[in-house]
Amino acid sequence: MPYPLSPSAVDALRDGTPGARSTTHFNHAGSSLPSAATLAAIHAHLLREASLGPMEAGATSVEQTERARTLAAKLFNAQSDEIALTTGNSPGWGAAFAALEPWRAGQRILVARHEWGGNLATMRHIAQRAGATIEAIPSDATGRVDPDALEAMLDERVRLIALTWLPANGGLINPAAAIGQIARRHRIPYFIDAAQAVGQLPVDVAELGCDVLAGAGRKALRGPRGTGLLYVRRDFLPQLMPAFVDTYSAPLDAKGEPVLRDDAARFESSEASMALRCGLANALHEALEIDIDNIRARIDQIACNLRAQLAELPGVSVLDQGTERSGLVSFNVAGLDALSVRRTLAAQGITIGSNGVPYTPFDMTSRGLTQIARASVSYLTTDAEIDKLLAAIRTLAY
Ligand SMILES: Cc1ncc(COP(=O)(O)O)c(C=O)c1O
Structure with a gap:
């Protein structure tokens, strides 16, 4: 290209x-237009499920699930075992947040002013109810989150820094890597909401220095609705205990005890739309091809x-x-x-x-x-x- x-x-x-012929679309931040090939990948799998039986079509599902995971890892400069396939941005971000150790009164969460309302709702629902506080980091004169202001707010009670990289209400791009350097230096967990960034900006989790990064499939990536990506840094994974598990995320061991998976797929369940995963894999492939x-x-x-x-x-x-x-x-x-x-x-x-x-x-x-x-x-x-x-x-x- x-x-x-x-x-x-x-x-x-x-x-x-197809949508490029039927609509004048300026809502790619809400949801973009999928390609015919992405639609065909979804359709082909639905037909396979209809003709073979949905469970019997499973071999292709596994192959396409792993293809999507591998391509997402490439897109994020991560390892495949650090990627979970989710059903949207909030389901991934929220599942990771809910998997943190219980919150205690007095603990602090620092967010940029641009934090997505759904993430704030989750923080309030879980952490604020336990007595933790959610505080906005001041922005600089241009409106971007100010890394110096963040550094000045830090103390031993800060348990999480959360950043919405590209806000939903404006074109600003926050300095996510500069915030990551501070989080790393002070060893504070760092979550990035990259719903608007994935498929639009280069995403290099090593450079960003984040522990968790969530993305949506349907926005700039042009994947199907109902898909999302969750990155969890391998070393951070042991700190995340999913709020619920199933036979896929915690299979039984020889003694019949559930054992939590040791990869990010501990945030997946056995039931998912395999057709949408086929579409997601194709959208990831296209984004990487275009570059x-x-x-x-x-x-x-x-x-x-x-x-x-x-x-x-x-x-x-x-x-x-x-x-x-x-x-x-x-x-x-x-x-x-x-x-x-x-x-x-x-x-x-x-x-x-x-x-x-x-x-x-x-x-x-x-x-x-x-x-x-x-x-x-x-x-x-x-x-x-x-x-x-x-x-x-x-x-x-x-
Ligand atoms: C910055 C940001 N975060 C999160 C979301 C929510 O994504 P989802 O609907 O996939 O949960 C959006 C949706 O527009 C968004 O713009």
């Missing part, structure tokens, strides 16, 4: 994506272009903070709420997202925001699609 992705390469990738650096370069170029042109429109405020930015472009249109912007565009066949406070409560509240519209791009996005989006927003803004 040439670098950067050439227009003809993008055309070919769009030709292999994440190529993907990152093209997304960055498209998002910069969209951001610059949106900012020129009267009545439109682009809200993205940070210095290095992702494919998510957040904005508001004066006099209109984000949901009605989304609905009006949807009526014209253009899909964007809109968020309220709950997805990123600390960040929205601290910036005095109650809602944002978000147009998120992929390497599939074309100039013609951007022109269509801008023309539609231009008529709204008057």
Whole structure:
């Protein structure tokens, strides 16, 4: 594949994506458009299950499960035994959090302001109920989490640092590796929510210095809905005791006792959608083939272009903070709420997202925001699609 992705390469990738013909999609941060080959992989397995019997189709399931695991390990610069296949970002992140030793009163969790609301809900549900506190690390002047401010907050009561690398409500990219260096130096467990990063940015768990990293299959990776990836650093795994186990995650030993698996698959169960795993394996294969650096370069170029042109429109405020930015472009249109912007565009066949406070409560509240519209791009996005989006927003803004 040439670098950067050439227009003809993008055309070919769009030709292999049914949704690229039927919708103008600017909600890749919500869920992207799977390729025809990914859909075919899912479909083929459903047909195998239908003709052989779902359990009898198992040999292919095992092969495709291990293929997905191996490819995910390659994508993250990890080992296969450090990867669990999950059903989404929150199921993986939440299962790892719930597997930590019980929380005690006075213990502290430090999060960036951009932490995903679902992770905060889990922290409140488990740790805050036990008397632990959840504290936001200050951001620097650009809005990114401030590593120096984190270092100044540390004491012996800090039990976890949690970072949402790319927030759900803006294009900012947090300095995840700099936070990882501090976590490593102070030997504090470090969880990264990489829901928006996987498939869009290079993810190197060694460089990030994280103990746990969760990702979603359906976003930039273009995998099927209902899939996710969980990385657990091998040395950290013994500190995680899953809240429940089954015959797969804890098979019986010779004495009939359940023995917890010694790999990250202790977070998997025997029952899963094998068809979706086949689709996930294909999406991982495609991302690695196209090459994440190529993907990152093209997304960055498209998002910069969209951001610059949106900012020129009267009545439109682009809200993205940070210095290095992702494919998510957040904005508001004066006099209109984000949901009605989304609905009006949807009526014209253009899909964007809109968020309220709950997805990123600390960040929205601290910036005095109650809602944002978000147009998120992929390497599939074309100039013609951007022109269509801008023309539609231009008529709204008057
Ligand atoms: C940053 C972030 N974390 C977590 C999630 C939740 O992912 P899932 O729905 O796969 O649990 C999202 C979803 O948009 C997200 O943007």
